[in-house]
Amino acid sequence: MAKVSRSYIMMCMLFSILLILGHSVEAGKVRHFKWDVEYIFWSPDCEENVVMGINGQFPGPTIRATAGDTVVIELTNKLHTEGVVIHWHGIRQLGTPWADGTASISQCAINPGETFYYRFKLDKAGTYFYHGHYGMQRSAGLYGSLIVDVAKGEKEPFHYDGELNLLLSDWWHESVHHQEVGLSSNPMRWIGEPQSLLMNGRGQYNCSIAGAHYGNSSSTKCSLRGGEQCAPKILHVLPNKIYRLRIASTTALASLNLAIGNHKLVVVEADGNYVQPFAVDDLDIYSGESYSVLITTNQDPSNNYWVSVGVRGREPKTPQGLTLLNYNTNSPSKLPTSPPPVTPIWNDYAHSKSFTTKILALMGSPQPPKTFHRRITLLNTQNKMNGGYTKWAINNVSLTLPPTPYLGSIKYGLKNAFSLVNPPENFPNEYNVMKPPVNPNTTAGNGVYTLAINSTVDVVLQNANALSENVSEIHPWHLHGHDFWVLGYGDGKFDPTRDERKFNLKNPPLRNTAVIFPYGWTALRFVADNPGVWAFHCHIEPHLHMGMGVVFAEGVRHVNNIPNQALACGLTGKMFTTRAANHTN
Amino acid sequence: MAKVSRSYIMMCMLFSILLILGHSVEAGKVRHFKWDVEYIFWSPDCEENVVMGINGQFPGPTIRATAGDTVVIELTNKLHTEGVVIHWHGIRQLGTPWADGTASISQCAINPGETFYYRFKLDKAGTYFYHGHYGMQRSAGLYGSLIVDVAKGEKEPFHYDGELNLLLSDWWHESVHHQEVGLSSNPMRWIGEPQSLLMNGRGQYNCSIAGAHYGNSSSTKCSLRGGEQCAPKILHVLPNKIYRLRIASTTALASLNLAIGNHKLVVVEADGNYVQPFAVDDLDIYSGESYSVLITTNQDPSNNYWVSVGVRGREPKTPQGLTLLNYNTNSPSKLPTSPPPVTPIWNDYAHSKSFTTKILALMGSPQPPKTFHRRITLLNTQNKMNGGYTKWAINNVSLTLPPTPYLGSIKYGLKNAFSLVNPPENFPNEYNVMKPPVNPNTTAGNGVYTLAINSTVDVVLQNANALSENVSEIHPWHLHGHDFWVLGYGDGKFDPTRDERKFNLKNPPLRNTAVIFPYGWTALRFVADNPGVWAFHCHIEPHLHMGMGVVFAEGVRHVNNIPNQALACGLTGKMFTTRAANHTN
Incomplete structure (x- = not known):
């Protein structure tokens, strides 16, 4: 020990400090x-x-x-x-x-x-x-x-001069407590269409910032000074620059379309993953999705331009959400010369599909495994339960969440916290997805799809006709804990032998949310490499409330350090208190 | 053993069966x-x-x-x-x-x-x-x-032929979530007066079952068939009988007065305790109170009679609640010949005090200890907090309940679950109860009054002027876990030397709720003989929400068998999960 030189110790110390610093930068x-x-x-x-x-x-x-x-x-x-x-x-x-x-x-x-x-x-x-x-x-x-x-020292695969952010949502005047009672009642009372669309939490009910300026509208012009909670957040830009506009939708219900007058939108990111850039005049965005688009402010700088958001996929009864793209060469209060872009007609699904299928991974993105270990086909149906309650069900199981969190009940092997019966992997072959269910009855369930850790899972989301004839709705499905590759979209009933051949295994986009179109299917692939319990559900909030979701569990035995507070309810809470009492008494 | 005769065994068995039966009757x-x-x-x-x-x-x-x-x-x-x-x-x-x-x-x-x-x-x-x-x-x-x-074999100290029940409440159209936000906002938004008064959960908004029948009202007559959720529950009686009418008030705010046309009300019970019977034409009832009154159906049996409930103590903006006393000799739809009894004017406190002071224990009721061990004087004030929030405070502490139940945190000796500083026993002598507070600022607190087990506690509730000049409100205080004797009521500031002499120690009524009148005081006595933690608070729900209450704890070490589930939150929940984890890991 005594022989160790002072300089050697100094060197060691220095090395340790560098290691710590290095680690801290990395972390x-x-x-x-x-x-x-x-x-x-x-x-x-x-x-x-x-x-x-x-x-x-x-x-x-x-x-x-x-x-x-x-x-x-x-x-x-x-x-x-x-x-x-x-x-x-x-x-x-x-x-x-x-x-x-x-x-x-x-x-x-x-x-x-x-x-x-x-x-x-x-x-x-x-x-x-x-x-x-x-x-x-x-x-x-x-x-x-x-x-x-992006981390320091890393670069985005595209250039921009400035950044703008729009968080989109929809808004009801009736309280969610009231909405929940209606959805849970027999007969069900639907929440109806939103009263307004919000951009960064700001919308205008019963008035419009465009008013009747363009002659073709009877809207009253809002009298706003700009300081109000509902005054639109104006997007200020300089001419001849490139802006990255971040757009995310946390709507409860509405599928939206966004457009900016005279400006192309170049899509570069979807759900936190880079996509092959492509230009569009308008962009469809479903609840749970996010995008980045690049816009070039190359239009007449003596004008401002409308940013408009409208409803898709349901007959819209909600006015467009509006704000302005303000070239700083103008007053922000100057109205554009042209009226706000018109939202494509709500049921023009060809338009929606054309947009959605343009989304492809940027070259160099992670590619999906070429094969899968397990395919789960999830039929989305609207159903009746217990003599009249309206529900959504997946393979005829309507999800009712238990009071004990799955993460705890699985980790601790509790037997009575949820149904230990595996939920169905498929639906009867004879089911006609183009017609209302022959037997509309469903049952509630809370079983779990247990996925082998690191296995590759394919999920085929299969849409169908709702309870009424000629109705099939859009459902944006969101997966927790993972991104998935969207391998393909199709119409009608998924046919493995026919449709699997058309899967895009070359550059499918990585996403956390994917839509199923009316009467269509969407095929996803992901690797179950994240130990935990993960919701996979329709991101339309009343649909989830009515049972439209499933639960995936993978490698829960590898999960450690769950804070006890996270499990201090239901049967895990009871387990803790009983154990504590046994050791105390 | 072999010598025990069969008849002896039979006798033992019979005796055991009788014992079990006897016990089951008793229990x-x-x-x-x-x-x-x-x-x-x-x-x-x-x-x-x-x-x-x-x-x-x-x-x-x-x-x-x-x-x-x-x-x-x-x-x-x-x-x-x-x-x-x-x-x-x-x-x-x-x-x-x-x-x-x-x-x-x-x-x-x-x-x-x-x-x-x-x-x-x-x-x-x-x-x-x-x-x-x-x-x-x-x-x-x-x-x-x-x-x-009453238990089998026991008798009430009065006779009656039939029984009727009225549970009184007040009703708002705005949700309580909305009300709570308003009360907790700065500036505070008061909930206003109720839209309607309910009798057994039934009232009529924007119409009256009396209508304009008596010429002095512009009310629309309700068009009700009787099957509606809001149709009044009619009190059906036979002529020349005695009925026990049970009345309880669970109003959020309203102090009420109840009267029945042409019928005397003989008060015989208050809050589950017998009182010396006395007859009145109308009865004041505050939130948290209950009464039984005897009515004799000795009026003209060819008529029906109004049962009316109106607001006292606040300028009423709520129509009377109405139902009918229906002599079965008539159609229940026959309207009485006279209009509904008029509620005494809201601020006729002399009328209220006259009624309240008539309430005395029935002879033979438990009497209070002649002396007390501890007197706690509780000044009720309206205050401001943190730059504008409106609160109610007791001795300048506005109660804010902690997330961990006191019963658990005291039982398990937790140090950080609530303030361990004893709340004040009194208020400054110079405080002028007839004027708004000189310094309206208060602070939030959650300390506990710890009462010696089996000690006799006197509480003097002292009312005062609210924040505005010439305003002092009624507050009905309710004690959990005990009945108390109401020793006396008085006007102005309680003066022990002067007022204690006037205490009624002979036949004070036992109650669980007692009112303090504007600018007045009320003196209570109880024995702290029930191990537990007990709320004592104004039963006006928004007042409690704004801090108008205190907490008493007595003999908590004697409390056993608390279900763990009752404590699976906050710091007791944390204690259980930590203990369990320590024993698991």
């Missing part, structure tokens, strides 16, 4: 956020209402961080009687499945007055958002943007 | 109830709304049992995101303080999807009720009647 920063969730009075669309806000704001604060950063959100529930959780939509939660923020799946809802620490790593740059995932609290206004920049 | 029956709490669409006042119901009913089912019975309520929370508890108002919960149903005090709120078993003994006959005790869920409609008959 990214830790970013702390302290959030209180509470109801606030707010006027999202110029009509005052009660909104679920964070730190007194609606929408919640934008999280901006760098790939590799760890974020810690110290979330305090300041609601009076409601639990709360927040889901970090698009973040895979590698190694932290308990931080996924899905009540009944990854954790117990946080009790009023209590604080929960979400701690997770942002592994990948991209445009994300966060939202409530308990009851219909997303619809109540619990959401915000989450934007992850 | 009373065990009555099971299986309840689901959920929101339902309901029209309490002919306007449809979302109401918190039990088993699809509003109000919840009436519990009818016999003194000595044990009730077991298997309560399942079918709400989507809200916790729930139920308080059994007037039941002392001897030996079962964990079943008192007060969130943050006796238990954790029951999580959505979970079931909690309330199991407690009905130790005393009387007219009681139950209601939610979390947030403002009582106001949302979570309540019902709880009627306990």
